[in-house]
Amino acid sequence: xxxxxxxxxxxxxxxxxxxxxxxxxxxxxxxxxxxxxxxxxxxxxxxxxxxxxxxxxxxxxxxxxxxxxxxxxxxxxxxxxxxxxxxxxxxxxxxxxxxxxxxxxxxxxxxxxxxxxxxxxxxxxxxxxxxxxxxxxxxxxxxxxxxxxxxxxxxxxxxxxxxxxxxxxxxxxxxxxxxxxxxxxxxxxxxxxxxxxxxxxxxxxxxxxxxxxxxxxxxxxxxxxxxxxxxxxxxxxxxxxxxxxxxxxxxxxxxxxxxxxxxxxxxxxxxxxxxxxxxxxxxxxxxxxxxxxxxxxxxxxxxxxxxxxxxxxxxxxxxxxxxxxxxxxxxxxxxxxxxxxxxxxxxxxxxxxxxxxxxxxxxxxxxxxxxxxxxx
Ligand SMILES: *Cc1c(COP(=O)(O)O)cnc(C)c1O
Numbered sequence: 520x521x522x523x524x525x526x527x528x529x530x531x532x533x534x535x536x537x538x539x540x541x542x543x544x545x546x547x548x549x550x551x552x553x554x555x556x557x558x559x560x561x562x563x564x565x566x567x568x569x570x571x572x573x574x575x576x577x578x579x580x581x582x583x584x585x586x587x588x589x590x591x592x593x594x595x596x597x598x599x600x601x602x603x604x605x606x607x608x609x610x611x612x613x614x615x616x617x618x619x620x621x622x623x624x625x626x627x628x629x630x631x632x633x634x635x636x637x638x639x640x641x642x643x644x645x646x647x648x649x650x651x652x653x654x655x656x657x658x659x660x661x662x663x664x665x666x667x668x669x670x671x672x673x674x675x676x677x678x679x680x681x682x683x684x685x686x687x688x689x690x691x692x693x694x695x696x697x698x699x700x701x702x703x704x705x706x707x708x709x710x711x712x713x714x715x716x717x718x719x720x721x722x723x724x725x726x727x728x729x730x731x732x733x734x735x736x737x738x739x740x741x742x743x744x745x746x747x748x749x750x751x752x753x754x755x756x757x758x759x760x761x762x763x764x765x766x767x768x769x770x771x772x773x774x775x776x777x778x779x780x781x782x783x784x785x786x787x788x789x790x791x792x793x794x795x796x797x798x799x800x801x802x803x804x805x806x807x808x809x810x811x812x813x814x815x816x817x818x819x820x821x822x823x824x825x826x827x828x829x830x831x832x833x834x835x836x837x838x839x840x841x842x843x844x845x846x847x848x849x850x851x852x853x854x855x856x857x858x859x860x861x862x863x864x865x866x867x868x869x870x871x872x873x874x875x876x877x878x879x880x881x882x883x884x885x886x887x888x889x890x891x892x893x894x895x
Contacts, residue, residue: 521537521538521540521594521598522540523536523537523539523540523598524537524598529773530599530703530704530772530773531704531773531774533595533598533599534595534599534769534770534771534772534773535770537594537595537598537599538591538592538594538595538598541576541577541587541590541591541594542591543587548766548767549587549588549591549763549766550763551588551759551760551763552586552587552588552759552763553759553760554582554586555581555582555586556580556581556582557579557580557581559580568748568751571584572744572747572748575590575744575747576590576594582756582759583751583754583756584751585747586759586762588759588762588763588766589606589756589757589759589762591762591766592606592757592762592763592765592766592769593605593606593734595766595769596720596724596734596736596765596769597736599703599704599769599772599773600703600707600716600736601707601709602709602716602736602737602738603736603737603738603739603740603742603743604734604735604736605734605735605737605743605746605747605750606720606732606733606734606756606757606762606765607732607733607734607735607750607755607756607757608731608732608733608755608756608757608758608761609719609721609731609732609733610632610634610699610717610718610719610720610721610722610732610733611634611635611637611638611719611733612733612755613717613718613719613720613733613734613735614634614635614638614697614717614733615638615755616735616746616749616750616753616755617695617715617717617735618638618639618642618648618664619749619753620742620745620746620749621662621664621693621695621715622662623648623662623663623664623693624648624649624660624662624663625648625649625650625651625659625660625663625664626639626648626649626650626651626663626664626665626666627651627652627653627655627656627659627663627664627665627666627692628650628651628652628653628665628666628667629652629653629654630668630671630672630674631666631668631671631672631697632668632672632697632699632719633865633866633868635666635668635697636650653665653667653683656683656686656692657686657690659686659687659690659691659692660690660691660692661690661691661692662691662692662693663690663692663693664692664693664694664695665683665686665687665692665693665694665695666695666696666697667680667683667694667695667696667697668696668697668699668700669696669697669698669700669701669708669817670700670701670806670818670822670823670825671700672699672700672825672875673825673827673860673862673866673869673873673875674804674805674826674827675700675783675804675805675806675823675825675826675827676804676805676806676809677806677809677813677814677817677818679811679813679817680694680696680708680711680712680713680813680817681711681712681813683712684711684712684713685712687712687714688712693714693715694712694713694714694715695713695714695715695716695717696708696711696713696715696716696717697716697717697718697719698713698716698717698718699717699718699719699722699723699853700722700822700823700824700825700852701817701818701822701823702718702722702723702724702772702776703772703773703776704773704776704777704820705776705780705818705820705821705822705823706817706818706822708817709736709738711816711817714737715735715736715737715742716735716736716737717733717734717735717736718733718734718736719732719733719853720732720733720734720757720765721733721851721853722851722852722853722854723772723775723776723779723824723853724765724768724769724772725764725765725768725853725854726768726771726772726775726853726854726855727764727768727854727855728851728853728854728856729764730760730761730764730765730768731761732757732761732762732765733757775855775880776822776824777820778880779822779824779855779878779879779880780820780821780822780823780824781821781883782824782878782879782880782881782883782886783805783807783822783823783824783825783826783876783878784805784807784821784822785883785887786826786876786878786883786886786887786890787803787805787807787808787826788807789887789891790803790828790890790894791803791808793891796891796895797891797894797895798831798894798895799830799831799835799838799839799893799894799895800828800829800830800831800894801828801829801830801831801872802828802829803826803827803828803829804826804827804828804829805823805826805827806818806821806822806823807821807822824852824853824877824878825852825875825876825877825878826875826876826878827862827873827874827875827876828873828874828876828894829870829872829873829874830872830874830894831872832872833871833872835872836861836863836871836872836873836874837861838893839859839861839874839893839894840859840860840861840874842892842893843859843889843890843893844889845857845881845885845886845889846858846859846876846886846889846890847859848860848861850864850865851877852875852877853877854877854879855879855880856879856881857876857877857878857879857881857886858876858877858879859874859875859876859877860874860875860877861873861874862874862875876890
């Protein structure tokens, strides 16, 4: 147990200091550790897989089972998320790991990241997993899965989790939340009935567009052990360098995400209030424009740092990313640098007049001026 956990510290503090008790040197910042294998102690006796999992954080044998940098990254991400964290090589690998672990017969899902739908497409093809829309969630049975992404890609709007949590509770189904768009400190889906939470850690946990990783979060220590066991057997681990980059990144998670969320809200407000001066702008979607009670409950600090714009026509949507100077025209989100994407380039199911904007940590006023000149 992390001695800091007794101190009731804020996410900003935990991001910097959680997991320090696991350090095996006196380095202030942990080193990259690339060994795949570890020397057995003298007189080592055989251990069962259960015993290996029990000793997971301190006893290293082979890096597919555990290695010190990943263990520390899991500790700090778990700590800021108030849950147990298990890391994977990507967000989609994390989603797939959840499917393997939960083994649902039927998954209820609507608008969600296209790659999550693609994973379900494979499971449907190979194992006849049934995929239904969230509208049908009341038909769920014990062991089925309700998957809600909120705030949802690419729009940045929020869905009411309490409604799905109630259905899950009444039917015995499980509720999984993809909270990639609202990492700590913006949201905690466990407070709203989630059984398991996933993030693409490539986005805000990484925060610098330089690593690929995914994470599953659970409140249940047994589930964590089973996920670690499955991961050891499936080999879907995150790399050591990526774990190290995550350790660096989570130190600034709180300040980055607060700044990015505040910037996004300021830009959205400007666009909505000045729509008549921006001839290429048709509409804006973001959680801050939703008036329902639940949005404030799920996102008490505001956010997310992603919003979407509809332009007046297809040509404008194609032109705007070429006219902005501070936003890179690129897919992905969550990094400190602002991005804009003509979304139909990576998701054919999305309207060809939609631009997805991922707001970085630059000055909000500079970003506003840049976006405004392009939308004129
Ligand atoms: C990016 C993303 C994923 C997939 O994560 P990868 O790390 O790219 O595999 C899943 N869900 C959401 C909401 C995402 O934005």
